[in-house]
Amino acid sequence: MSIKHTENSKPKNIAVLISGSGSNLQAIIDACESGQINGRISVVISNRPDVFGLERAANSGINTHVIDHKQFDSREAFDAELIKHIDATAADLVVLAGFMRILSGEFTQHYQGKLLNIHPSLLPAYKGTQTHQRALDDGTTVHGVSVHFVSPELDGGPVIMQARIPVHDDDTADSLAKRVLSREHVIYPQVVEWFCADRLSLDNNVIRLDQQVLHEPVIL
Secondary structure, three states, X not given: OOOOXXXXXXXXXXXXXXXXXOHHHHHHHHHHHHOOOOEEEEEEEEOOOOOHHHHHHHHOOOOEEEOOHHHOOOHHHHHHHHHHHHHOOOOOEEXXXXXXXXXXXXXXXXXXXXXXXXXXXXXXXXXXXXXXXXXXXXXXXXXXXXXXXXXXXXXXXXXXXXXXXXXXXXXXXXXXXXXXXXXXXXXXXXXXXXXXXXXXXXXXXXXXXXXXEOOOOEEO
C-alpha cells in the first residue's frame, strides 16, 4: 500500500493530540522518521501533564504543549485554546491518538476533512469506552479497530480503514486490547501516509482514496 513520494510533494505538518502513553503517537513518529509518511509532527499537545507520550515526543525533538482541560470553565473555551495552538503550527492534519476528550462541534467543524481518530472497535459497533469487554459480553467472534474522519457525533464520521481480529474462547479484555493495539500501530500510520501523500480526502462526507469514492472501509 505504500507509495514513493514525488520530488515535488510537500511534507505535511501534523498535530497530534494525546492524553496518555502515546503508543500510536510513537508509531506515527517512526513512520515519519522512516519516510513512510511524507510529513513531520509539528506539535504534540496533551490535556494531561506528565504523560509518557510527551516524553516520546521530546525524545524525537518534537515540540510539546500541555493544555490542562481542568483549567477551563467550558469545553468550548478549552477547544478554542487547542485551536489557537494547533493553527499556530500551520497544521495540515490533526491526529487524535488516545485523546480522551469529547470535542465540541466548533472544533470538529474547524478541522473538517483533516481530523482523524482511531477507535478500538469495528465501528459503528461499540462506540464509547470499554469496547473490548462489551464485545466479549456480547459473544462477538470478530473484533478490531477503525480509523475514521471525525464528525461532531461521538466516534462518528466516515470510516476509512479497519483491521479485524478473531475473538478466541479464552480471550479477556486485556488480551483483546493487546492484539487490537498491535493492529492500531499498523493502520493508523497507513491512513496518515495516504493523507499526507494527497491520496485521501473527505468532501461532503464522502471519502475518496486515489480519487475514487470509498464506499466501504479498507480492510486490513
